[in-house]
Amino acid sequence: MDQPLLSVIIPVYNAQQVLPTALESVLSQAIPSMEIILINDGSKDDSLALCRQFALKDGRIKVLTQENAGPGAARNAGLKIARGHYIAFVDSDDTMQPDAFRQMLSAIRADESDMVIAHFNILINGQVLDRGYIKENTILGKEEFCHELAHRPGSYYYSALWNKLYARRIITENKLTFDNSYTWGEDFDFNMRYYKHVETVSFVNQPVYNYKRTYSGQTWRTMFELGSSLKIKTRLYQNLKSLYQHAGLYKKYKHYIYRYIFNVTIST
Secondary structure, eight states: OOOOSEEEEEEESSOTTTHHHHHHHHHTSSOSSEEEEEEEESOSSSHHHHHHHHHHHOTTEEEEEESSOOHHHHHHHHHHHOOOSEEEEOOTTOEEOTTHHHHHHHHHHHHTOSEEEEEEEEEETTEEEEEOSOOSSEEEEHHHHHHHHHHOTTBHHHHOSTTEEEEHHHHHHTTOOOOTTOSSOHHHHHHHHHHTTOSEEEEEEEEEEEEEOOOOSHHHHHHTOHHHHHHHHHHHHHHHHHHHHHTTOHHHHHHHHHHHTTSOSOBO
16 A cells, blocks of 8 residues: 555554444545554453454554553554554544544645644533534644643643644654653643644544543543642643743743643543
8 A cells, every 4th residue: 555644543452342333433434545553452352353353354454462551652553653644543432423534634634734623522421512612614823823722721622632633744753652651641741742843733623533431440540649640730731831932932821831730630
């Protein structure tokens, strides 16, 4: 295959019950020039066998396997072999909206921008909630983007991975990887470091992703342990501060940035 237009990276850990639905939502996207990288992160169930079954049926799928090291390490393994012009991240228990990748690819290519941020759905208690702060399809320059980001840096809209499209050249040129020392917040950390190298951002006002919000698991437990939470929050604050210093906007937005450390850890 020639260089694909898009690489979709999906970490997989004990996901045999949910992976087929997630993967079908990706495979059904009308993007023929696409590779899908599944990284089995030491699953104890039949996830690896399931990944290999899908790969046998569709040549766009590549399967990696590793000892359990967490989603950040899995994404790093995916980034090492990704060949697409653009990168998308999907979680194995969520789904893409129909036509999602076409919308995001159309925006990033038409605008010649450095990334796309789109609306997304939160699925919770039987409800489907459309979330997103930029309400129109538009493109923002660096200063305009930093202005919007300063008001809600901890929101999923700006800190999550899955409602975005990234330019692989920015990731490779700046040697960006996920810091696996975080017990939570590694997506925020990655995005703040990516944002340093962004000059223009395209926005899509349609939901592209269905995020199933749950309140269980190690991430949520550690997130609200006061001591460890504050240490991580301080590290993330420093990343946010560094972004604005790099952009020459720290003095203008320092009160918004400082407020981040006192806010609820994440918001929608």
